Amino acid sequence: MAAVDMDQLLAQVTREIEPQIGTGTVADYIPALGAVDPNQFGIAVALPDGTCHGSGQWTEPFSLQSISKIFTLALALAQNDEDIWWRVGREPSGTAFNSLVQLEYENGIPRNPFINAGALVVTDQLAGVVGDATEAVLDFLRAESGNPDIRCDEVVAASEEDHGDRILALTHFLASYGNIHGDVRDIVRQYVRHCSIAINCRDLALSGLFLARHGLLRDGSRMLAHNHTKRINAVMLTCGTYDAAGEFAYRVGIPGKSGVGGGILAIVPGRCSIAVWGPGLDRRGNSVSGVAALDRFTALTDWSVF
Ligand code: GLU
Numbered sequence: 001m002a003a004v005d006m007d008q009l010l011a012q013v014t015r016e017i018e019p020q021i022g023t024g025t026v027a028d029y030i031p032a033l034g035a036v037d038p039n040q041f042g043i044a045v046a047l048p049d050g051t052c053h054g055s056g057q058w059t060e061p062f063s064l065q066s067i068s069k070i071f072t073l074a075l076a077l078a079q080n081d082e083d084i085w086w087r088v089g090r091e092p093s094g095t096a097f098n099s100l101v102q103l104e105y106e107n108g109i110p111r112n113p114f115i116n117a118g119a120l121v122v123t124d125q126l127a128g129v130v131g132d133a134t135e136a137v138l139d140f141l142r143a144e145s146g147n148p149d150i151r152c153d154e155v156v157a158a159s160e161e162d163h164g165d166r167i168l169a170l171t172h173f174l175a176s177y178g179n180i181h182g183d184v185r186d187i188v189r190q191y192v193r194h195c196s197i198a199i200n201c202r203d204l205a206l207s208g209l210f211l212a213r214h215g216l217l218r219d220g221s222r223m224l225a226h227n228h229t230k231r232i233n234a235v236m237l238t239c240g241t242y243d244a245a246g247e248f249a250y251r252v253g254i255p256g257k258s259g260v261g262g263g264i265l266a267i268v269p270g271r272c273s274i275a276v277w278g279p280g281l282d283r284r285g286n287s288v289s290g291v292a293a294l295d296r297f298t299a300l301t302d303w304s305v306f
Pocket of ligand 1: 064065066067097098116160167192195258259260261
């Protein structure tokens with residue numbers, strides 16, 4: 001598809017999903033997120049040549065939340081190759097993203113890196129190599145997007161930490177199985193801070209482009225082997241959209257990872273990286289307008305992994 005068509009296509013997608021904008025419920029279990037205006041929507045598509053196209057509020061920052069789990073996983077794989085898979089699985093969980101139940105039955109090995117327990121273990125693994133996982137994620141996002149101003153929103157981070165009993169409980173529970181090696185409070189702090197990064201659709205689409213480029217970074221250097229990005233994309237497809245990964249695969253047909261800030265990063269391997277954002281969530285926790293836009297995008301382009 002010629003680049004000039006992409007702008008028109010995204011404008012069309014935005015027009016078509018307009019009735020969905022503002023629907024759904026904004027996450028408010030992190031109080032600072034509850035204050036976000038639901039009547040917003042943005043979409044950006046980054047192409048393998050490094051160009052980026054967008055529509056709607058695609059330069060408006062939002063809270064990255066669970067989408068940060070893609071970047072911690074990718075950085076952990078880049079640092080330690082396959083070691084992480086001794087500490088975390090890659091099966092859909094069928095339980096809530098912040099559930100404690102399964103962990104006890106499965107001896108402290110989280111089902112996958114995209115539920116909170118799994119992401120805490122990945123954060124711990126990464127922190128063990130680089131010191132501060134949040135700073136590593138920030139450095140990566142800044143380099144890949146070309147935007148040096150990407151920051152953690154400390155108000156959101158403080159708000160989540162103030163209401164962070166469950167995250168703390170999960171981390172202590174993992175530590176009791178020997179699956180957290182660092183200091184529990186420090187790992188929780190790092191986890192909450194990388195979730196609280198403020199980013200816009202443009203910068204997120206560009207930062208995810210390495211997954212569409214089979215592991216190649218913006219400067220052409222290789223971060224990960226194709227085999228690794230294949231695996232990250234596979235886990236995104238099967239575990240990336242909470243307890244609705246089947247429905248998402250059925251409707252959209254590409255790997256995606258959503259966050260409670262209303263963002264979704266989705267990948268068409270070899271073709272593009274797509275970031276969408278609409279703060280209103282469905283009952284499974286995925287952005288209503290975001291899923292609708294990805295559904296229209298893959299339908300109109302005929303781009304899919306199937
Ligand atoms: N920081 C959020 C939490 O741990 C991330 C949740 C999400 O986006 O799924 O609750």
